[in-house]
Every structure is written in structure tokens, then in C-alpha cells.
Amino acid sequence: MSRASNLSDTDLRAEVRAWLAANWTQDKAQAIKQSQAVWGASDALKAWLGEVVEARWAAPRWPEQWFGRGLSNDQGKIVEREFAAAGAPGTGQCRTNMWANTLLARGQPALQEKLIGPLLRNEVNMCLLYSEPGAGSDLAGIRTRADRDGDHYVVNGQKVWTSGAAIADYGMLIARTDWDVPKHLGISFFFCPMKQDGIEVRPLRQVTNESHFNEVFITDAVVPAENLLGDLNTGWKVLQTALAYERSIMGEGARGARSGAQESKTEEVLIQLAREAGVLDDSVLRQDIAQAIAYKKLNALNTARAKADMAQGTSSSVMSLGKLAMSRILHEEARVRTAILGADSLLEGGDYPRAEDANFLTLNAYFTSIGGGTDQIQRNIIGERVLGLPKEPEVDKTIAFRDVRTNVQPT
Ligand SMILES: Cc1cc2nc3c(=O)[nH]c(=O)nc-3n(C[C@H](O)[C@H](O)[C@H](O)COP(=O)(O)OP(=O)(O)OC[C@H]3O[C@@H](n4cnc5c(N)ncnc54)[C@H](O)[C@@H]3O)c2cc1C
Numbered sequence: 001m002s003r004a005s006n007l008s009d010t011d012l013r014a015e016v017r018a019w020l021a022a023n024w025t026q027d028k029a030q031a032i033k034q035s036q037a038v039w040g041a042s043d044a045l046k047a048w049l050g051e052v053v054e055a056r057w058a059a060p061r062w063p064e065q066w067f068g069r070g071l072s073n074d075q076g077k078i079v080e081r082e083f084a085a086a087g088a089p090g091t092g093q094c095r096t097n098m099w100a101n102t103l104l105a106r107g108q109p110a111l112q113e114k115l116i117g118p119l120l121r122n123e124v125n126m127c128l129l130y131s132e133p134g135a136g137s138d139l140a141g142i143r144t145r146a147d148r149d150g151d152h153y154v155v156n157g158q159k160v161w162t163s164g165a166a167i168a169d170y171g172m173l174i175a176r177t178d179w180d181v182p183k184h185l186g187i188s189f190f191f192c193p194m195k196q197d198g199i200e201v202r203p204l205r206q207v208t209n210e211s212h213f214n215e216v217f218i219t220d221a222v223v224p225a226e227n228l229l230g231d232l233n234t235g236w237k238v239l240q241t242a243l244a245y246e247r248s249i250m251g252e253g254a255r256g257a258r259s260g261a262q263e264s265k266t267e268e269v270l271i272q273l274a275r276e277a278g279v280l281d282d283s284v285l286r287q288d289i290a291q292a293i294a295y296k297k298l299n300a301l302n303t304a305r306a307k308a309d310m311a312q313g314t315s316s317s318v319m320s321l322g323k324l325a326m327s328r329i330l331h332e333e334a335r336v337r338t339a340i341l342g343a344d345s346l347l348e349g350g351d352y353p354r355a356e357d358a359n360f361l362t363l364n365a366y367f368t369s370i371g372g373g374t375d376q377i378q379r380n381i382i383g384e385r386v387l388g389l390p391k392e393p394e395v396d397k398t399i400a401f402r403d404v405r406t407n408v409q410p411t
Pocket of ligand 1: 127128129130131132133135136137138160161162163164213366367368370371372373374375376377380392
């Protein structure tokens with residue numbers, strides 16, 4: 001019996017509120033705000049997450065064995081709302097922590113024991129070793145291989161667009177473990193240790209002039225057998241679990257403006273911008289602003305619907321709507337900002353933060369429309385799984401992967 005399952009909603013609300021009042025101080029909030037990092041967690045955030053995990057608020061829907069309280073989905077929402085109202089991070093990870101959720105759902109006990117706590121406390125940095133130069137949208141076409149050798153696997157190949165690889169401790173890796181079966185059936189899923197001689201990480205520069213993702217060259221890297229998730233050759237299924245979490249997170253939000261200005265709601269930002277630029281009376285821009293706000297509101301309702309479906313255990317394909325919608329929202333918002341600024345949007349640099357933000361958001365919108373599966377692939381998923389349209393032809397779906405015709409050099 002989990003400790004909070006008998007609590008009424010009112011008692012639960014009172015408990016979490018009292019805990020936050022006693023533990024979430026202004027000093028901690030300030031320290032976390034000041035130490036924010038793009039990748040990895042600051043010491044201040046880690047220390048706070050440690051407290052949240054200790055108090056069993058980090059993943060309240062999970063069982064006690066895994067730092068949870070066995071709460072229902074609705075009671076989990078109560079906890080999340082209280083944390084959000086206090087501005088405190090760290091709860092709801094039973095819904096949002098892709099790494100820990102995938103490990104809990106499919107991992108072996110030894111690895112779960114070793115990493116679930118550290119993942120909740122953000123003490124380990126992770127990356128996704130999925131895409132390859134010849135396999136992005138067609139992810140099942142990967143050619144990185146993993147071969148069993150005693151109590152470990154030896155991995156060889158190349159990954160690309162790997163966000164955060166430079167500081168990662170582990171990568172969630174898909175690699176081919178059987179070449180004589182059709183492509184989806186010969187893939188396995190691993191937690192691959194990144195800090196080893198067989199892994200070389202080379203940073204790539206993005207259109208935003210940032211450098212968040214990397215090429216990863218893998219040469220005889222060693223992965224312990226206990227780091228296999230799911231059964232051998234069932235990695236495609238494990239990947240679906242991880243992708244569902246990734247898409248749901250990407251559908252919920254995205255990075256804000258680069259200027260660091262405190263971003264408020266879309267409606268406030270766009271209206272304020274139009275007022276400052278003296279174009280608030282322009283009927284076309286007013287229409288555009290209304291459209292951008294409407295997209296965002298609609299997506300919030302759709303995300304709530306998708307979450308309700310997930311809570312009932314229904315397929316998460318509706319989550320694809322959220323990610324696609326977020327991509328459209330981000331492109332549209334950036335376009336409207338640029339239209340409001342007019343020729344001023346061509347300016348750049350710290351003296352022109354409005355233009356800087358509009359340009360950054362325009363370029364950064366591609367993060368959501370490509371990362372985690374492109375808009376076109378999301379549309380295919382929606383067409384096939386939500387609307388029931390005929391599947392795309394896949395000529396290589398049923399032949400042994402070894403016999404698939406390709407222009408990529410054989411491994
Ligand atoms: C910001 C960012 C972060 C990323 N982080 C990671 C990461 O951490 N780890 C990782 O493994 N990968 C990462 N990626 C890679 C990302 O998942 C791939 O870029 C994406 O899946 C597309 O693959 P690709 O680049 O090979 O494009 P391709 O698959 O070559 O696609 C090229 C174009 O063809 C279209 N296309 C392809 N197939 C179809 C089809 N069947 N129907 C219709 N159109 C199609 C695509 O939509 C796209 O417009 C990241 C990408 C971005 C942008």
C-alpha cells in the first residue's frame with residue numbers, strides 16, 4: 001500500500017503545500033535561477049532535486065520502491081500544480097523524465113538500481129544516440145552495430161546530431177544486433193557509457209551559431225550486457241516508449257527568446273511588440289496575432305486531451321498532434337514578430353534585442369520541426385495512425401537488412 005493512496009485530495013494538497021512552504025525558500029529559488037545552464041543541471045538545482053527526491057515528490061505516481069508515492073494520475077496533477085504555483089521545479093518526472101521513464105519501463109534491475117535515483121536528481125547527463133548520417137527519418141535503417149562478446153557488447157559506427165553528447169555520461173543507443181532479419185527486427189536498445197576511449201565526440205555548429213549537437217564516432221566501445229533495455233532485437237519497441245516521451249515533452253513547450261528578457265504569454269508579447277512598433281491598428285497584423293494566439297490555445301487543449309488519453313493507457317499517437325502544432329506555433333510566432341518589426345527585424349546584436357529575438361526564434365523554430373522526428377514524419381504518423389490512411393509503401397520492410405539496397409558502405 002503506498003503511503004499517500006489513502007489521502008484525500010485536500011489532505012494531499014495541504015501536505016505538498018506545507019512541504020513546499022517549509023523547504024522551497026527564496027534563497028534556493030534565486031540560486032537556481034542564477035545558475036541555469038543550457039546542458040546539465042547546476043549544483044543548486046541538483047541539491048534541490050535531491051530534496052525533492054528524498055521527500056518522494058519527484059515522481060509521485062511511481063511506486064515507493066522507485067522514490068514515488070503510488071499516486072493516481074489526478075493526484076499527481078495536484079502535486080504538479082502546487083509545485084508550479086510555488087515556482088518550484090522537480091516534480092512530475094514520472095511524466096516528463098524520458099530517460100528515467102524508459103529505464104523504469106524496460107531496463108534490467110541492476111541498471112535501474114544504479115541510475116534511476118541519479119536520473120531523478122539530474123546527477124547524470126544523457127544524450128540520444130539515434131540518428132546516423134544515413135538514417136534519420138528512416139531510423140530503422142541504422143548501421144551502427146553491437147556484437148556480443150562475453151559479458152558485454154562491442155559497438156562500432158557513427159551517430160550524428162547528438163544533442164548534449166559532449167557532456168553526456170550515458171547515451172540511449174540504438175544499434176543493429178541482427179543483420180539477417182528485416183530492419184525493425186534486428187535492433188537493440190542500450191544505455192551506452194559515453195566516457196570511454198571508444199567514443200569520440202565532435203561538436204557541430206548550428207544556424208543559430210550555437211553548438212548543442214555533435215557527431216559521435218564509435219570505435220570498439222564497450223557496453224555492459226546489463227545495459228541492454230528490453231530483450232535483444234526488440235529495441236524498436238523500446239524506442240517507441242522513449243520517442244513517445246520525447247514527443248510529448250517537445251509538444252509542451254520550447255525555448256524562449258535569446259535576449260534573456262523575461263518572456264510572458266504569447267498574447268502579451270505580440271501585442272506589446274505591436275504597440276511599441278505603432279502597428280497595433282494594422283488589421284492584417286491584428287489578424288496574424290489573433291491566429292498565433294488561437295494556435296497556442298488550441299494546442300494547450302489538445303495536449304490536455306492527449307494526456308488524458310495517455311492516462312487511460314490509450315496509444316500516444318495523438319501526442320504527434322501536439323509536437324506538430326508546437327512546430328507550427330513557433331514558426332508562426334516568429335513570422336508574426338518579424339512582420340511586426342518590419343525592416344527593423346534586419347538589425348542584429350545586443351542593441352536590438354527585439355530583432356535579435358525575432359531572428360533567433362525564426363531559426364530556432366526548426367529545432368522543433370526537425371528534432372525528434374520531422375513535421376513531415378509527424379504528418380505521416382497522424383495520417384496512418386490517427387486518420388487511418390493507407391501506409392506509405394516500404395519496399396525494404398520485409399527483407400533481411402543485410403540485403404537492403406543502399407549507397408552507404410557496408411559495415
Ligand atoms: C535541434 C535538433 C536536435 C537533435 N538532436 C538529436 C539527438 O540528440 N539525437 C539524435 O539521434 N538525433 C537528433 N536530431 C536528429 C533528428 O532526429 C533528425 O534530424 C531527424 O529525424 C531527421 O533526420 P535527417 O536529418 O536525417 O533528415 P532526413 O531523414 O534525411 O529528411 C530530409 C527531409 O526529407 C523528409 N522526409 C524523409 N522521409 C520522409 C517521408 N517518408 N515522408 C515525407 N518526408 C520525408 C524529411 O521530413 C526532411 O524534410 C536532432 C535534430 C535537431 C534539429
